[in-house]
Amino acid sequence: MENSQVNCKIEKEKLGELAEYLKIISDENRLKILCLLKHGERCVCEIHETLNLPQNLTSHHLKILREAELVIARREGKWVHYRLNDEKISYLTELYREIVLGG
Amino acid sequence: MENSQVNCKIEKEKLGELAEYLKIISDENRLKILCLLKHGERCVCEIHETLNLPQNLTSHHLKILREAELVIARREGKWVHYRLNDEKISYLTELYREIVLGG
């Protein structure tokens, strides 16, 4: 009972979740943001200045990352600090490993 | 000399390569194809029948995967058999690990 159709059916529900994740992180600017946040929490202005992205574009990408729960926002006064959601990223990385790599 | 800007500059050249890979595999149908090919070489008709995709659409996605060198084609008579390019996928997975996960 271990054929590829069965396997693909089992993984099918997770496939959409993985595809959505991959789509979100397949943007160069969003990858840069994630890469930057690996080194710790950053506010929006730090992100857009460091990466040389317009403020509104940075905000836009952060919204997408935030809605996908890949990053977590924390307001402190005027500033909004963003950090990685490590658990979510770990979970989705495991999904990638499961679906794309070994069974 | 170990700040995020420097790191991101080092990784910058690889970032485009990773983004392209992620964009290609962020399509559900292409993920299904890769998932199917994990179990071994398949010809186009097997792929499109197993996954219930139109023949031309299957061919289209295979072309994208082939041009990205994620799969390798081998003609045998009327049939064209596709298989995973494990080395390329391993390389790009390592890139993902480097850039998105640990430094």
Add this chain to the structure above:
DNA sequence: ATATTATATCAATACCTATTGATATAATAT
């Protein structure tokens, strides 16, 4: 040669999304 099967390409559509410029909101300071 013609027919059949397998695969690829082409053209058109329809949808999605990154980017930009302008504007709005939110918090603080004066």
Add this chain to the structure above:
DNA sequence: ATATTATATCAATAGGTATTGATATAATAT
């Protein structure tokens, strides 16, 4: 209150791409 700084949203545009239907190519068989 007004001003300033930080962030978010909105509208419009431009470019990309998944899908479909029709057609072409490639290999084999009759």
